[in-house]
Amino acid sequence: MTGPAATIVVIVLALAAALPLVLSNYQVGLATEMLIFGVLAVSIDILAGFAGRTSLGHGAIFGVSGYVVVYASAQVGLPPAVAFVLGVIAATVLAVIFGLLAVRTSGVYFLLLTLALGMIVWGICLRWTQVTGGENGMRGDVRPAFLLTHRAFYWAVLAVVTVVSYAMWRFVRSPFGLTLLGIRDSESRMRSLGYNVSLHLFVGFTVSGFFAGIAGALYAMFNNFVSPSTVALAQSVEGVLMMIAGGVGTLFGGFVGAAAIIALENAVSAYTERWQMVLGVTFILIMIFAPEGIVGTLRAILTRKGR
């Protein structure tokens, strides 16, 4: 990272850390949610923007992590830190299974397969009542005692998100990440250059699932509750929408998209209960008018001016 970029990062972090000092508890909660979903959106972007594979199954990976965290701490009685780690491990294992199947496909088939896999997870969470609580979901106080206040939890999430973001940034900038970019641009060329395309995609999928799992575990701690809607298709779709709203391939655009969608959800919910319909309309409008997303569109405007 060079001088100006580092300065920007420090300023953004300082601003983010100072937020709870001026916001109400409710707003701090919203900001926490934005950070958590930002990680989910960025984890999807690792695949969509850098490997050219858009996953509609990440909501399930995210949600399974949440389920395991709540189950491990509330039902089994494990300490929160252990539950957190178990949740992330479960998500990663699920990502391994998804990845093994999904890397054989590309384009629309990848989308279909991840969608179907995610829905199977949803079906299991809904029907396996003894373990998952069925439609009622599971409740449990997951947070450790020192993170009970809104502000303390926000700072903890910010710290985790900072580390995770750095890790994701390093990942896509690494030689491995560049190979993924190459696969996105021309799979056949990378194959003829001697790269193992399937293996790279598989590892990329697993890493992406690992990060989605961290987001899911954080969300379980934030909400103290999981239900089938946490793993539902809508969750995956919202993650993808946030990623696209931010801008595919911009990585940290995911945070911008998450902030925009959650702010919209919050504003809309004040007037109507029809959030799902607004989400659908937003989706269609973005697909037709702004497929580049917020960051992508800004970038395009800036480069046009810069010329």
Added chain:
Amino acid sequence: MSTFQLLNGLTFAALLFVVASGFTLIFGLLRIVNLAHGALYLFGGYIGFAVATRTGSFAVGGLGAMAAIAAIGFVLDQGLLRFVRGNDLRQVLLTLGFAFILDDLALVIWGGDSFTVPIPQILRGGVRVFGVFYPSYRLFVLIIGIVVFAALWVLLNHTRLGALIRAGVDDAEMVEASGVNIRSVFLVTFLLGSALAGLGGLMGGAFLSLYPSADAEILVFSLAIVIIGGRGSLIGVGVGSLLVGLLNTLGQVMFPELAYFVIFGPMAVLLAFRPLGLFGRAAST
């Protein structure tokens, strides 16, 4: 598996066939994965239910559902999808947004209660087949499934439109270059596929009942069938529906809570060996 369960599996497969054949027709020819297909199914069921209870006729309900869903399909294809043609990902995500709107609309209009479409008088009760007493309505669904298969078979293999559709599945550009207005073939296919979802909704509404998450369940079955059968193949949908229908019934008998999981196994095995499905062919583009 007892005869009764076998029949359950077959009749469920017949329903799945009606829904999934519409899905694969659209996917095969237009390359659009219409994720609103489940929502169209549910909407068709609700509309069919409304029409059938008002008019007291199941057949009129079916026609109403098909016409209404074809009309909604027209709006989706001509009003929205035309703006994102040629871009797979944007098309898929757009239909997903459309599905969200339809689902929420259904919730506004019909609420969250579950409905069961009334079965016509002659199809109530049961008949004795292969030594078991079996509900006549489910046998009727099986017959409709076979009739739809036969009709689609004739349409695809023995009519000019069918020839155009088959040619379009293989190479839409070449068809257009030979002077055919492929756009209108696309539109007819889209409407036909949507109408099949509507018909499926009415038929399913009478024995699976209609409730807010029914669309997602039927969608995942349709996806599994297309993944197993392959893109745009009628035989593929038939075989896929039979597999998924029978496996699902078997799963419900043996592991009631994990029935969903049972369709996952064969799908995974299949993908490992044939990523394009049993009867799928690589796209020419």
